[in-house]
Amino acid sequence: MKKFFFLLLAATGTAYTVNAQDNKEPYLTQSLSSETIKQANVETSGGSISVQGSAQGEARIEMYVNSNNGISSLSKDEIKKRLEEDYIIKINVAGNTLTATAKNKRDNWDWKKSLSISFKIYVPSNVSTDLSTSGGSIKLSDLKGTQSFRTSGGSLKVDNVTGKIDGKTSGGSINVSNSSDDIDLATSGGSITADNCKGNIQLNTSGGSLHLSKLDGTTEASTSGGRIEADDVKGKLSASTSGGSVHLTNIRGTLETSTSGGSMDIEITELGQYVKVSNSGGSVDITLPANKGLNLDLHGNRVKLNPMNNFSGDTDDNSIRGKVNGGGTEVTVHSGSGHVTLNFK
Numbered sequence: 001m002k003k004f005f006f007l008l009l010a011a012t013g014t015a016y017t018v019n020a021q022d023n024k025e026p027y028l029t030q031s032l033s034s035e036t037i038k039q040a041n042v043e044t045s046g047g048s049i050s051v052q053g054s055a056q057g058e059a060r061i062e063m064y065v066n067s068n069n070g071i072s073s074l075s076k077d078e079i080k081k082r083l084e085e086d087y088i089i090k091i092n093v094a095g096n097t098l099t100a101t102a103k104n105k106r107d108n109w110d111w112k113k114s115l116s117i118s119f120k121i122y123v124p125s126n127v128s129t130d131l132s133t134s135g136g137s138i139k140l141s142d143l144k145g146t147q148s149f150r151t152s153g154g155s156l157k158v159d160n161v162t163g164k165i166d167g168k169t170s171g172g173s174i175n176v177s178n179s180s181d182d183i184d185l186a187t188s189g190g191s192i193t194a195d196n197c198k199g200n201i202q203l204n205t206s207g208g209s210l211h212l213s214k215l216d217g218t219t220e221a222s223t224s225g226g227r228i229e230a231d232d233v234k235g236k237l238s239a240s241t242s243g244g245s246v247h248l249t250n251i252r253g254t255l256e257t258s259t260s261g262g263s264m265d266i267e268i269t270e271l272g273q274y275v276k277v278s279n280s281g282g283s284v285d286i287t288l289p290a291n292k293g294l295n296l297d298l299h300g301n302r303v304k305l306n307p308m309n310n311f312s313g314d315t316d317d318n319s320i321r322g323k324v325n326g327g328g329t330e331v332t333v334h335s336g337s338g339h340v341t342l343n344f345k
Contacts, residue, residue, distance in 0.1 A: 026062035026120070027079065033058045035093045037123050041130045044102040047118030048136035048154060053125030053143040061091060061100060066116040082115055089117070098123070128163075137172065140165075156185065173208065191226065194219075209244065212237075227262065236272065245282070263338070267345075274330040283338035290344040293328025297321050300333075300340035307344070 037059065042049050046068065065079050074082075083089060091100045102117035118136060128145035131138055137154035140147055146164040149156070155172035158165060161179045173190035176183060180198040191208035194201065194215060201219040203210060209226030212219065216234045227244035230237065236254040239246065245262030248255070254272030257264070263282040268275065271292055277284055284300065296313070298305070298320040305311065305320055313322010320342075333340050 027065040027076075028063040029060060030091065031058060031060050032093070032098065032123070033060070035059070035098070036096050037093065037098050037127055039097040039128050039130070040100075040121055040123060041097060042100045042119050042121065043132045044100075044117050044119060044136070045104050045133070046114065046135040047102070047116040047133060048138065049118065049131045049133050049149070050120045050139040051127070051129050051131070051143065052120075052122050052139075052141045053127060054122060055125055059123050061098070061122075062120040063089075063091075063100075063102075064116075064118040064120070066118070068114040068116050079115070087115065087117070138167070138169075155190065156187070158183075158185070174203070174205070192221070192223075194221075210239065210241075212239075228257070228259075234270075271329045275332065276330075277333040279335040279338060281337055282335070284333055284335050284340045285343070286333060286341070287343045287345050288331065291325065293326050294324040295322075295327050295330050296324060296342070297330075297332045298334075298340050298342060300335035301337055302339040304339070304341045306341065 040051055067074050086105055088103045088105055100119050116136065125142050126144050129140065129147045129149065131149035133154065134152045135154065136151060138149045138151050139157045140149065140161050141159045143161045144163055147161060147166065149167045151169045151172065153171045154169060156167045156169050156174045158167065158176040158179055162181050164182045165179060166184045169187045171189045172187060174185050174187050174192045176185060176197060177195040182200050183197060184202045185192065186204040187208065188206045190205060191211065192203045192205050193211040194203060196214040198216045201215060201217060203221040205226065206224045208223060210221050210223050210228045212221060212230035212233055214232045218236045219233060220238045221228065222240045223244065224242045226241060228239050228241050228246045230239060231249045234252040237251060239257045241259045243261045244259060246257055246259050246264040248257065248266045251268045252270035254274055255268060256276040258278040259282065260280040261282065264277065264279050264284045266277065266286040268288050271289060277286060300318060302317055303320050310325045311322055313320065333342065
């Protein structure tokens with residue numbers, strides 16, 4: 001059975017407002033405690049979306065309304081008038097799916113009268129989502145399931161979410177923490193921070209830096225315009241940048257990393273299947289665990305191996321090829337115009 005909690009302005013008995021501009025109190029609130037919700041589909045054209053899971057507590061949806069034109073406050077009557085004239089608001093539950101949408105009635109409207117309409121949703125933790133906004137941030141926390149979310153103009157924040165996580169933003173930063181399983185996040189205009197995550201992790205930014213810490217699994221991270229920093233990453237790490245430096249510490253496992261325009265400082269404390277490092281325009285300083293069997297292929301403008309103990313192979317000023325301690329893990333380090341220094345610790 002399809003249940004409509006409210007179409008806009010039909011639920012004045014459950015709605016309240018204090019100051020529509022300060023975004024501290026919801027314009028409308030509706031309890032969802034009597035419903036079984038497994039999916040939340042939310043779309044708004046000009047505001048943020050937040051979905052928080054909870055094993056306990058009342059499930060509910062809150063709608064916040066703000067002016068986009070710089071006016072400090074709007075009366076409830078003025079908000080009601082603008083919403084009636086310019087927007088279509090629908091909130092309903094059907095087939096265990098919560099749907100909340102806020103759309104403008106026309107493609108072209110007076111920006112001076114435009115509103116930012118945001119949703120905050122509190123649901124059981126075992127809920128999947130499909131979220132979209134063209135002008136705000138998206139926040140997900142304490143959820144289990146499949147999460148798909150998009151924004152054209154805001155940041156993404158994900159905390160304590162497990163399952164399939166697929167999020168994209170065209171104009172903001174990304175922060176993901178304490179999450180696991182299958183993570184795929186991308187931004188065209190901001191930095192990415194990932195902390196304490198496990199599983200298959202894919203991170204991509206076209207215009208910002210990457211900050212990675214306490215990751216475990218298979219991590220693929222790339223940026224076209226920023227630096228890469230990583231600490232305490234376990235498993236398999238693939239990290240590349242087209243225009244920044246690379247600083248990696250306490251890497252435990254397989255590593256492949258590259259840059260076209262910056263220096264590289266790399267510390268590997270546990271070896272995996274291989275080490276591949278490429279730098280087109282800068283130096284490479286790399287530290288590997290001592291007393292391990294290695295197959296070395298080092299090339300650069302100047303190459304050093306410190307110390308050169310138990311080594312057999314060929315060396316000159318620009319390359320070192322051979323075995324350490326009888327051979328073992330493949331270590332390939334190439335720098336086009338910078339020096340390469342390999343140390344043991």
